[in-house]
Amino acid sequence: MTSKQLSPEIEARIEALRPRFPVEHADKAMCIPVLTMAQEQFGHVDEEVCTLVATALNLPPAHVLGVATFYTMYNNKPVGRFHLQICTNIGRQILGAYDVWAQCKRRLGVGNHGTTEDDNITLSEVECIAACGYGPVAQIAERLKPDIPLYFENLDAERMTKILDALEEGRVPTELGS
């Protein structure tokens, strides 16, 4: 039996969003927004969470799971408090992103999508995040705080060290972000 429940806030947000779509298509159209809300609440979207979303929207659970596994921003397993995402795409590759990436892996002792033992930091290699002028670039998401969407640009070993220091202290180094 499932013990998780979508929060009343999400139930309210679903009803507020519904009129933005044609009546007969609204349930399906809300699949992605509601999965996003569910991830804000639970930190990840696994089969159990997909079932909750499917029930809330009267959709087949298989459809919701298919959608959740298609998009890269849905974490299929729990992530750390901080999700550190490093772009290694070409714009950053040619400016040394793989050095920064290797530094993070070494320091945190994890591989791609790995989480530190204290559940503090999850490290992911991501594709282009549309900040190609100022690479290497990281984006840091903090669980339950969707309003920390900062970019950390022009990374080198020194800046990366400062960022990792701050995350290990339990804070996003907003002073280094933009």
Place this chain on the structure above:
Amino acid sequence: MGYFDVKIISEHFDVPEAKSLDYYESKGGYRMARQATKTAPAEIHAEVKKSNLRGRGGAGFPTGIKWGFVPKDSETVYLVVNADESEPGTFKDRHILFWNPHALIEGMIVAARSLGVRSAYIYIRGEMLREAPIVQDAIDQAYAKGYLGERCFGSDMHLDITLYRGAGAYICGEETALLSSLEGGRGWPRLKPPFPAVKGLWGKPTIVNNVETIANLPWILEHGGQAFADLGVGRSGGLRVVSVGGHINKPGVYELPLTVTGNQLIEEVCGGMRGGRKVKAVIPGGVSMPVLTPGELDVPFEFDALQTDERIAEVEVSPGVAFDLGGGKTLRTMAGSGGVIVMDEQTDMVSAAWRIVHFFAEESCGQCTPCREGTGWLAAVVKRIDQKQGRPGDVDLVASIADGIAGNTICALGDAAAWPTLAFLTKYRGEFEAKIKSSNYKPRATRENKAS
């Protein structure tokens, strides 16, 4: 220099309060949206056609012609703004959304009036966590002022705008994949025809336009389509917002005349190369677009010039055999998404090629076999060449895989992976061959060569 004299969208970039409605209005904003609500839809459409505005997302299709594909007397027409900017190298729409969201909303009101749209959507990239709240605030402000809603500017025009956040998928920048996603499914592209203008969102006629395309509309209405056409060259009207990254001194987003060449862009706009090094390669419009060599940079970065100028070499399948784009057309390059990546002489072109095909392998949606299997295969072979594990014949193998993908898929992602691969091989073949020559690859012993 003069490149910065005229600006349409970027004039107030970097002004901290630029994103507020009050600031936007104090600079003359929303006058054209107000006027549009009182203007005949056909009149707006005529100005857009006259303007030679071409789609800024990648394909460069004339916007006025696209709008003309909507069947007359359609009861429901949707407008969807493609803000799913994810083509590596491209970050111009992110700047427009961040600094000038009201230009987008005003442009949407103009477009909606002309197209008879009552419900419009902005599909914004999920990763644009910083921009989504800014755009939502701008929408809310416009509603609060009565510029959106049941009676836009007190007229009988009804327009709702809904911000829809993606969740991480490059393919959703492809317009039919975007519609599949907006409907709540996986971002799977659909076969065209039918084109979205005829059968799009929920089966209704739908116009999908890029952020920059729409943000140009208020200026076109204010100054007239002819003035916009006059700003441009040939069949391409207006200016172009380009984003430039890589080994240059001043990376960033610039709104420039379409006459600016690659060399001018690097030297005069972007302050030259870092450390005074030489240019080795330039990707003119996102990684899907064939790369240019230093000798090809005197061509203006404009839609038609990049496709047809003979100073740009044709992309080949093998030395001396031009790649067939279909219908006997050959491929040089294209202006694409306006994302320019400049690489200096120290860049390893094999590594760069690997990173590009690796990206497409990651992002293939999986529907079409040539793309799903081909991009992964490309990435594997280019990677082994890069890591000095290349085998004799690998260069031809890469070319044949790429050629097997191109043109054989539902959407353009297949081409987007194949074209740059073939261009890298055409123009930097020697680097691939050199890596294979110095490869450490040892064929596994077979019965025959053991015996000998």
